[in-house]
Amino acid sequence: MQTDLLTTSVDDRDWASLSDLARSRGVSRQAISKRVKSLSDQLPMRGEGKALRVHRPTFDELTAASYDPAQDLRNRHNKAEVSDAPASIRQSAAKPSAYDDASTREKNAKAELAEMELMRRRGELVPVRDIETAAIETATAIAQSIAVFKSKCGRFYAVAVQGGQEALRVEMTSALDETLGQIAEKMAILAARDQDRT
Numbered sequence: 001m002q003t004d005l006l007t008t009s010v011d012d013r014d015w016a017s018l019s020d021l022a023r024s025r026g027v028s029r030q031a032i033s034k035r036v037k038s039l040s041d042q043l044p045m046r047g048e049g050k051a052l053r054v055h056r057p058t059f060d061e062l063t064a065a066s067y068d069p070a071q072d073l074r075n076r077h078n079k080a081e082v083s084d085a086p087a088s089i090r091q092s093a094a095k096p097s098a099y100d101d102a103s104t105r106e107k108n109a110k111a112e113l114a115e116m117e118l119m120r121r122r123g124e125l126v127p128v129r130d131i132e133t134a135a136i137e138t139a140t141a142i143a144q145s146i147a148v149f150k151s152k153c154g155r156f157y158a159v160a161v162q163g164g165q166e167a168l169r170v171e172m173t174s175a176l177d178e179t180l181g182q183i184a185e186k187m188a189i190l191a192a193r194d195q196d197r198t
Contacts, residue, residue, distance in 0.1 A: 015056065016053060016059075017054075018054065036052075043055065043059060141183065149175060156172055
């Protein structure tokens with residue numbers, strides 16, 4: 001075991017256990033142990049057994065210097081092996097590819113379309129154009145009924161002159177009830193027609 005081959009800092013914070021190295025690289029402790037053993041003639045170490053500490057900066061330098069992209073690809077399929085890739089390469093490899101992103105977006109879009117179709121069949125979702133048409137038809141039916149009520153103003157005046165305030169109240173209440181009934185009837189017809197369309 002040599003400690004003078006690389007001129008690196010020997011700060012206590014730079015020393016790590018095999019378990020620490022394994023966690024930071026996402027591999028097993030056995031894989032790290034195997035790599036440390038292969039680098040033992042160049043790698044500064046302290047202690048023995050479970051108390052063994054490895055100089056992390058030196059370990060990183062040595063593994064990065066011996067990095068083999070083809071072997072790293074094989075290692076990613078065999079998690080028992082430690083990756084020699086520098087951190088930047090390991091991080092980029094962990095990121096999903098553009099193909100994966102596009103595939104995920106396509107799957108999500110298909111799922112959303114299927115959910116929207118299900119909601120449409122349940123009557124929970126309707127096209128905007130259908131809502132616009134229904135709103136116009138509803139407003140037209142209400143306006144027609146109000147116009148009929150308004151046309152009775154002359155009769156209201158005659159009733160008020162002949163029978164006074166109480167007669168006018170009775171006449172207007174009757175006319176208003178009739179108008180509301182007409183509106184409700186027209187709304188029911190529109191609703192029934194919309195049900196037939198679906």
